[in-house]
Structure formats: structure tokens, C-alpha cells
Amino acid sequence: MRRVPRMAGILALAFALLAVGGCAGFAEKTEHLDAYDEFRGYRYERLDKTDNKDDLFVILTFSGGGTRAAAFSYGVLEALRDTTVEMDGKPRNLLGEVDVISSVSGGSFTAAYYGLYGNDIFTEGGRFQNNFLYHDVQADLLYKLFNPYNWVRLASPEFGRIELASELYQKLLFSDATFHDLEGHRRKPFIMINATDMVKGSQFTFTQSQFDPICADLSRFPIARAVAASSNFPLAFSPLAINSYPGTCGYTEPKWVQQALGDLPANPRRYYRARMLRTYEEADRRYVHLLDGGVADNIGLRGPLTSIRSSDVDWSVLHKINLEEVRKLVVIVVDARNEVKSGLDKSPRAPGTLAVVNAIATTPLDNYSFDSIELLQDTFRRRDDAQRRQPDLHQVQLYRIYVGFDQIKDDAEREAFLATKTSFDLPRERVDALRRKGAELLRQSACFQKLIYPAAAGTAGAEARGCP
Amino acid sequence: MDEYVKVAFPTRRQVWVDGEPGGFTNKIFQVETGNHVFDLGPKKNYKPEQQECMVKGTLPEEPMIIAFERVGDL
Numbered sequence: 001m002r003r004v005p006r007m008a009g010i011l012a013l014a015f016a017l018l019a020v021g022g023c024a025g026f027a028e029k030t031e032h033l034d035a036y037d038e039f040r041g042y043r044y045e046r047l048d049k050t051d052n053k054d055d056l057f058v059i060l061t062f063s064g065g066g067t068r069a070a071a072f073s074y075g076v077l078e079a080l081r082d083t084t085v086e087m088d089g090k091p092r093n094l095l096g097e098v099d100v101i102s103s104v105s106g107g108s109f110t111a112a113y114y115g116l117y118g119n120d121i122f123t124e125g126g127r128f129q130n131n132f133l134y135h136d137v138q139a140d141l142l143y144k145l146f147n148p149y150n151w152v153r154l155a156s157p158e159f160g161r162i163e164l165a166s167e168l169y170q171k172l173l174f175s176d177a178t179f180h181d182l183e184g185h186r187r188k189p190f191i192m193i194n195a196t197d198m199v200k201g202s203q204f205t206f207t208q209s210q211f212d213p214i215c216a217d218l219s220r221f222p223i224a225r226a227v228a229a230s231s232n233f234p235l236a237f238s239p240l241a242i243n244s245y246p247g248t249c250g251y252t253e254p255k256w257v258q259q260a261l262g263d264l265p266a267n268p269r270r271y272y273r274a275r276m277l278r279t280y281e282e283a284d285r286r287y288v289h290l291l292d293g294g295v296a297d298n299i300g301l302r303g304p305l306t307s308i309r310s311s312d313v314d315w316s317v318l319h320k321i322n323l324e325e326v327r328k329l330v331v332i333v334v335d336a337r338n339e340v341k342s343g344l345d346k347s348p349r350a351p352g353t354l355a356v357v358n359a360i361a362t363t364p365l366d367n368y369s370f371d372s373i374e375l376l377q378d379t380f381r382r383r384d385d386a387q388r389r390q391p392d393l394h395q396v397q398l399y400r401i402y403v404g405f406d407q408i409k410d411d412a413e414r415e416a417f418l419a420t421k422t423s424f425d426l427p428r429e430r431v432d433a434l435r436r437k438g439a440e441l442l443r444q445s446a447c448f449q450k451l452i453y454p455a456a457a458g459t460a461g462a463e464a465r466g467c468p
Numbered sequence: 469m470d471e472y473v474k475v476a477f478p479t480r481r482q483v484w485v486d487g488e489p490g491g492f493t494n495k496i497f498q499v500e501t502g503n504h505v506f507d508l509g510p511k512k513n514y515k516p517e518q519q520e521c522m523v524k525g526t527l528p529e530e531p532m533i534i535a536f537e538r539v540g541d542l
Contacts, residue, residue, distance in 0.1 A: 255487035255505060259520075263502040266524050267469070270502050309470070310500045311490050319490045322497035323482070382470055383498070390472070390528035392496045 030243040031217040036251040041208025042179045042218055044100070044315035048186040051096065054320055056087055058098045058330045060189070061301045062107025063369070064231070064294035066422045069106030069336035071133055071431045075438025076334050076403060077114060078122065083443075085452050087328075094452070100315070102192040102205075102300040104293035106422075107334065108230040109173065112223050115191035116177055131172040133431050137424035140168055160238030162228055170224035179206065179226075180219040190315065194293035194300055195229040198239055202276050203296040204288065205303055206230075209314045213280035214288065215249035216242065229290040234361060239289040246281050253277065256312045273312060298365040299335050301372040309379055321396050328397045328466065330451060331376060334438065335404040337366060339418040376400060380468035388465075397466035399451050403441045469501040471523040472531035477508065478538050484509050496531050499523055506534050515539050 039046070062073040080095035103111035113128050114121045121128045144150055144164045153159045170176070182191060193206040204210060206226040211218040221242075229240040260267075260274035279285065293300065307317045308329070320326045342358075344351050351359075380398045387393050408414035417437060420430060442448055447467035475483045477493040484490060484507050491497035493508070507518040514536045526532050 259486055259503040259505060266503075266522065267501040270500060311485050311488065312500070316488070316490075318498060318500075319485075319488060322491040323489060324492070386470065386472070386498070386528040390496055390531075392474075393472070393498070393528060394495075 031220040032243075032245050033211065033215045033217040033249045036212055036215070036249045038212075038314075041211070042183045042206075043208050044190045046183065046186065047188050047190055049188070052099065052188045054099065054325045055327045056085070056092065056097050056330070057317060057320065057326045057328065058094070058100075059304045059317075059332070060098055060101045060111075061299055061304060061331070061333050062101065062103040062111050063299040063333075063335045063337065064105025064107060064292065064365075065336035065338060066106040066231075066424050067133065067137070067426045067431065068338065068420045068422060068434060069334075070109045071426070071434035072336040072403075072438040073103075073107045073110045073334045074121070074128075074133065075435035075440075076332065076442050077110065078435065079439035079442045081119070081122065082439075083452055086454070098189040100188075100190045100192060100304065102194060102303050103230065104194050104298055104300040105231040105233070106336070106424075107300065108193045108227045108293070109169075111191050112193055112227050113173060115182055115189065116174065116223060118187065127173065134428050135172070137168070137172070139425060140172070141165060141424070144168060160240070162232055162237040162240045165232075165237055166222070166225045166228035166240070169227055170222065174222070174224040174227070177223045178219060179208075179221050179223065182223070183219060192300070192303055193223075193226045193230045194297065194303065195226075195232065195240075195290040196293055196295040198289045198291045198295070200276060200279055201296065203293065203302055204229075204290055212249075212251050213253065213277060214242075214244035214246055214285070215251060216245060230293045232290060232292045234291055234295065235357065239291055241287045241289050244280070244285050244288050246285060247283055251281070253281065254312070254314075260312065270310065270312065273306070273310075294365050297368065297372065298337075299333055299369045299372055301331075301333055301369075301376060304331060305372065305375055305379065308376075321394055324394045326396055328399065328451075330399040330401065331380075332401045332403065332442070332448075333373060333376070335369065335373075335402065336434075337369065337404060337406075337418075338420055338422065339405075340421060341419065373402060377468075384465060384468040398468040399447050399466045400468060401442070401445050401447045401451075403438060403445065405437075407441055407444075408437070471499050471501050471526045472496050472528050473499055473506075473523060473526070474531045474533050475506060475508075476533060476535040477514065481511075482509055483507075493536075496528070508536055513539055 063069050083094040084091040085094050101111040109132055120126060150164060195204045197204040208218045232240055257274045257277055260270045264271040307313045307315055311319050342355060344355060377400060380400050384398055387395050405414060405417040408417060450467050474496045475493045481493050482489045483493055485499060485504055501524050503522050505518050505520050508514050519534055521534060523532050
């Protein structure tokens with residue numbers, strides 16, 4: 001097996017990659033959408049709801065964090081697979097009830113693979129485990145980068161380092177699968193792979209509704225490229241560019257946009273959401289340059305939050321609640337945030353460039369993630385409070401479950417998990433431990449226990465409220 | 469912010485918010501603060517045809533009331 005010296009982390013990889021050079025990532029033309037059709041393409045509402053209805057609505061969010069995040073979220077999927085929950089006196093498998101997975105960066109590998117191949121992801125010694133979780137992907141990336149054949153390709157201004165990553169993920173995991181394959185089986189969960197629009201600084205999600213205003217056809221877009229964009233750590237890789245063809249497919253914007261443009265004083269958040277959508281319709285925007293989804297939201301929670309709080313998204317959970325389609329809403333945030341001790345505080349020496357870049361790249365992400373989690377808590381509590389004050393509102397049970405290393409009770413064990421580096425190469429024992437810990441922390445969650453054992457939750461009133 | 473609306477109509481039917489089904493008549497439902505267009509969907513046996521409202525400052529106990537009147541089937 002090829003080996004390269006283990007690097008200190010993704011940032012060290014970044015500098016190695018920068019030394020080789022390469023410009024914007026743009027090897028493959030994004031297909032043009034000939035005619036806008038709101039009933040075609042990869043959209044939540046087009047998925048089959050026969051076996052997985054919306055009454056128990058389960059949203060998972062998978063954070064970034066390289067293989068650490070992928071293994072941790074994998075462990076949560078394993079626990080869900082082994083759990084049943086009762087609805088109307090009938091047992092339902094909880095994994096089969098997952099409606100949406102919103103993912104970022106490392107978590108996008110697990111989400112996309114599960115979305116494409118379902119339970120095949122759990123095959124011991126299968127492709128996901130062998131070629132990704134327990135594989136030194138980082139070494140493969142470096143091998144590709146230092147291959148002289150690729151230097152010639154990288155000399156092209158339209159071929160960037162991110163294209164090498166995309167090719168590798170295609171070979172290792174996703175073959176030639178496109179979003180047409182995700183659409184094809186019409187099976188939930190709806191997979192939301194998130195990247196960041198580096199010009200606008202906003203989240204960019206690989207769904208057809210995001211591609212509509214740029215008149216691009218997501219169905220022919222390779223899954224490997226979407227995952228590469230989502231895990232496109234700044235500096236380590238070049239931004240990934242996709243084509244934009246605004247105004248060429250008969251796109252009509254949703255009705256809420258015009259309304260929201262008058263909302264600046266009353267609801268700035270909604271106003272800026274509308275403004276952001278409008279920017280994709282600007283005729284001179286010919287490309288969208290994408291970075292790691294973690295730059296805009298490192299836990300993948302912002303999209304689901306908007307869906308729960310607003311009717312302005314095509315899979316609005318708020319609409320589903322108002323239409324009395326949802327009785328239990330479960331949001332499970334899987335956050336593989338780490339806390340690697342640098343030791344910089346022990347020395348008077350000025351931190352080096354690598355340490356400064358690391359601080360710039362990660363500190364805002366962690367702060368923003370914390371805010372997102374608080375916003376979810378606030379959203380659920382306000383809804384719960386409103387339901388108690390107004391019985392005429394549809395009564396939905398709210399379950400908010402957070403799975404993160406901070407919840408490990410044992411100090412030494414918690415420190416060990418928090419110290420896990422961000423890398424695409426972790427030792428087998430660490431991957432195993434992350435899988436086990438993801439499953440264990442989910443099962444230990446008091447809110448999760450309340451979801452699967454409602455009778456043990458105490459009074460009927462407590463059960464009816466869930467755990468907002 | 470969260471706002472609360474009740475659309476009054478003689479019978480129960482779907483309420484459309486900004487062009488999408490988003491609630492039921494005579495039942496309080498939640499919307500986001502801001503300008504919204506309310507109507508009762510494609511079967512146009514009601515008036516006015518739609519109502520554009522700024523929904524702001526409501527409470528669960530004091531929702532904004534938006535009334536539609538039934539007219540003969542068109």
C-alpha cells in the first residue's frame with residue numbers, strides 16, 4: 001500500500017497542494033437546463049412517501065470534520081438502523097423514517113453514499129468502509145497531486161486541484177452516479193449536500209431548486225463533484241466552478257421573493273434570503289465558485305432551520321406542520337467539532353502562518369455552529385410555548401437531539417475525542433471508536449430516549465410535548 | 469420572528485400562502501414575519517381574489533384575522 005508521511009492535518013496538506021499550484025477547478029461543464037419545470041429534478045416533493053410518511057418527520061444534520069465527521073455520523077446511522085419507534089401502535093424503523101439529511105464536508109461522504117446506496121453502506125468490508133472510512137484518502141490525494149501527469153493538467157487555468165479530488169471520490173466511492181440516480185429511486189431521505197458560494201458567502205445546496213435560477217441541470221451533475229465541492233477545504237483545494245446560464249430556461253422565481261423584498265425593516269433575514277436568490281438571476285453571473293460547505297455553516301443546520309421557521313423553501317416543514325401533516329418533528333444534529341490543543345499559549349513566540357490560517361479558518365465556523373444550535377433551541381421552544389398558549393395551533397411534538405463530543409461525561413475520554421484531528425486518514429481503532437461513540441451518544445440522549453420510549457417519559461403531557 | 473394568522477371562511481379549505489398550500493381556514497397557523505399573499509387556491513368561489521398583508525406583531529392568542537367571503541362557483 002502506498003504511504004506518505006502522515007501530515008499534521010488538512011492545513012498542512014493545503015500548503016503542500018498550494019506548492020504544486022493549479023487554478024480554478026473547472027474541468028467539467030455543468031449541463032444547461034433547457035426548460036424550467038418545478039415538478040422535475042431532485043426535489044423533496046418528488047420523493048415517494050408510501051413507506052416513509054411525513055407524520056414522523058426526521059431531519060439529520062451531519063457536520064464537517066473529515067473522516068472524523070464521516071465515521072461519527074456513520075455510527076449515528078448504525079444506531080438509527082437498530083432502533084424502532086412506535087407510531088399509532090405500530091413499530092417503525094427509525095432509519096427508515098429519516099426524511100432529510102443535510103450535510104457538510106466530511107459528513108457529506110456518509111450522507112451521499114447512504115442516499116445513493118441505502119443499507120449497502122453498512123456492509124462490513126464493503127466499499128464505503130474499505131475505500132473511505134478505513135482508507136488513507138489523504139495519501140491518495142497527495143499521490144494524485146504529485147503525479148507528473150496531473151501537473152500538466154493542473155497547468156490549465158480551467159483544471160484545479162479540486163478536480164483531482166472529484167476524480168478520486170468518483171473512483172473510490174461514487175463511480176459515475178449523478179443526481180439522476182438519486183432521483184431515480186425516489187427514496188427518502190432527501191440528501192442536501194451543502195457547499196458555500198464563495199462570492200456571496202452563502203450556503204449553496206445541491207438541489208434542483210438551487211440550480212433553477214442559474215438554469216443548470218442538476219440531474220446530470222456527478223455526486224462525486226458535489227461531495228468534492230462540499231468538502232472543498234479552503235486553500236487545500238481550489239474552488240470548484242459550475243456554469244450559470246441565468247435567464248435562459250424560462251425560470252420564474254417563487255412568489256415569496258417579491259414579497260420578501262419589501263421586508264427589510266420587518267424581517268431582514270427574509271429580505272436578504274430573497275436578495276441572495278435574485279443574485280443568481282443576474283445576467284452577468286456566468287459561474288458560481290464553490291468552497292467547503294463548512295465556510296457558510298459547518299453543521300448543515302441552517303437549511304433545515306429555514307425550512308422549520310419559514311414557508312419560503314420548497315420543502316417547508318412549517319407548511320407541513322400548518323397542513324397538519326407532521327405530528328412529530330425530530331432534528332438530530334451530529335456535530336463532530338473538535339478542539340485540538342495547539343500549545344501556542346505556552347510560548348511568547350508569534351504563531352506561524354499555518355496556526356494563523358487555522359484560527360481564521362475554524363474559529364468563525366465554530367462560533368456560527370454554536371449560534372445555529374441555539375437558534376434551533378429557540379425556534380422549538382417558541383413553537384412549544386405558542387402551542388401551549390393556543391390550543392387551536394396544530395400540536396406537533398418537537399424533539400431536539402444533539403450528538404457531540406462535549407456530551408461525553410468522562411473527562412479523559414472527552415478530551416481524547418475532542419483532540420481527534422481533521423484528516424482523511426485516521427487509524428482504524430479511532431474510526432471504530434468514533435462509530436461506537438456516535439451510536440452511544442445518540443442512545444444516551446435523554447431526548448432520544450423520550451422519542452423511542454414515550455411511555456417512560458412520565459406524564460402524558462410531557463410525552464405530548466416531546467423535548468423542545 | 470413567528471407570526472400567527474387565522475383565515476376566516478364559511479367552510480374548511482386550504483389556505484395558500486405566497487402561492488403554496490400553507491394552512492387551513494378557520495384554524496390558526498404560523499407564518500414568518502413579513503409581507504405575504506393569502507388566497508384560497510384554484511377554486512375561485514371566494515372574494516377578494518387574494519389579500520396581501522404585512523403580518524407583524526401578532527401573538528398566538530391574538531392572530532391576524534384575514535376574512536374571505538364565499539361567492540357562487542365561477
